[in-house]
Amino acid sequence: MESKTLFENIWDRHVIAEREGGQSLVYIDRHLCHDGSFNAFGQLREHGRDVRRPSQTFATPDHYTPTRSADLRDVPDARAHEISTAIDKNCADFGVTLFPWGDDRQGIAHVVGPEQGITVPGITLCCGDSHTSTHGALGCISFGIGASEVAHVMATQAIWQRRPKTMRITVDGKLGFGVSGKDVIIAIIRQISAAGGTGYAIEYAGSAIRGLSMEGRLTLCNMTIEAGSRIGMVAPDDVTLDYVEGRPYAPKGVAWEKAVSFWRSLPTDEEAVFDTEHAVDGDAIAPMVTWGNSPQWAAPVTDTIPDPASEFDVEKRSEMESTLDYMDLKPGTPISEIKVDKVFIGSCTNARIEDLRSAAAVAKGRRAVVSTLISPGSGLVKKQAEAEGLDKIFTDAGMEWRLPGCSMCVGMNGDLLEPGERSASTSNRNFRGRQGQGSRTHLVSPSMAAAAAISGTFTDVRKLMED
Amino acid sequence: MEAFTTFKGIGIPIDIINCDTDQIIPARFLRKDRRDPEMASFLWHDLRKDPEFIFNKAPYRDGKVVVADINWGCGSSREGAVYALNANGVRAVIAPSFGDIHYNNCLKWGVLPVRLARDDCDGLRRQLHDDPGAEVAFDLESQSVTGPDGARYKFEIDPFDKYRMLNGLDDYGVTREYDTQFDAFEAKHKAEYDWLYGDA
């Protein structure tokens, strides 16, 4: 038999038909929707089309949901209210399963999918959101699509796609204390650039990746899109199976046994060949902080802001100058001396229970000196955190414990930075204006965000925890 | 979708590396309807606050072709980025590389995404700066672009994408032609992976 990669093992089992030139009609096993999918439902209505397999689509509101109040009627913004409630009608009309606002299962789509066992190994999954790459952490093919493609998936349960090339990124070594999946992916993007993965499906391999928890792997795959690639994957192993077993939509009993034996057959064969390979030294990764308006502009917290003058590529140099100007940073400034105005802990990147635990470990018994907002990834994460007393640690530290949603990651619900304000944020994008007009975002891990909240600057969490 | 055969329009040089879709249309405008009368004003909305931004200047503000840099349209999957281009009559974007999702979104709405070598993109942008109002021409059938100086560049496009663009086809119609294959595939798939269709 021909040797195949994890990606090929799954892709080849989902191709319904192929056109000349290589585009494939790919079957989609599961599809996730959110409140921002109103455009796609609108397109279905415009054309008078139905959802072909409603039982394979699941929905949860996240982008526009308020995090302050559990009562949607409190949302003062009429349009946000309209969008937040449209999902109820759309799901009812089209027969789609909804985890509605107020339900414990509601949350950010990329937290909810794995949490509910909707995401399992070996499947194809789509969602109208670029961070759909997240789900590949469980060993499936999962990618973000645009609204027209969402409407197409709903109407046909399939999508036309060019087969991506394959890339393997091997991270060997042992991650140091205070170094998380977030630091690993930022280090990778820094190395291969924000366009380095474009056109590829990435498989993450190596001992440092194997050693990551499922939460860490979800964070890693989440930010794959920030390297330009829509698909990030980790081969399913015991960590994966332990995570999936017993979840509401995961197979049970005999079906579970059958699924497991299939999932065990998925990992990349030893002889399989990737189109591109990269290696990253896991031992050398330090807690990372981004300093520009692309996740590729990042450095270890122990570094200083680089000098554009030392960049040879003219276009890159001018981009660095303009990004530093926007971020109001001077070359040579130690990163640890940059002051922050607000801290955000949340988003589909870092709002799972382990993320909250690592932030709480830093916040415990300390006081935040800057305004800090924490939004758990789902109602169930919130419940779990409260059962463990994490909410108490945060509120005792003077931090705000909010309701689940995308919140300040993109600010569509009104959780925003003021113009010129600087954040330490556990989200995934530091683009200009992402957290509000004129906002300045630095991406960090949850423990580094908590450390910034405690000290008001980007403090090396390894040092803070030593003292 | 409006078919794309040939097109000629004023070029707008955008000298930004990794120009993400948040720059093309800020998130706060995504709540608007695709046909919102103000959609045209959302394109590069926050960048346009700088009076020096190229799209604020005549004749670039009448531009219908974007010439960009590496990783144009990376980031968010928001289709609003293409609605905003559409609303301004932009029919083509040339860049060394594109965000994959945005590339596909462009194809769905009749905006031709063209990948050219970075040097060629740099050269085209320079010409557009030096000669404001200069035009760039496209011929999809022959897969070629003609710059203001008359130089011709060939570009690659997937044959199926080309076919749909030339004919202005919506994917849905094409997909339904495959119903027989779909049904056969799904029956087999369901039998093999029955745990995906369990009691839940």
Ligand code: SF4
């Ligand atoms: S948390 Fe942020 S990145 Fe994730 S789905 Fe929500 S808006 Fe998108």
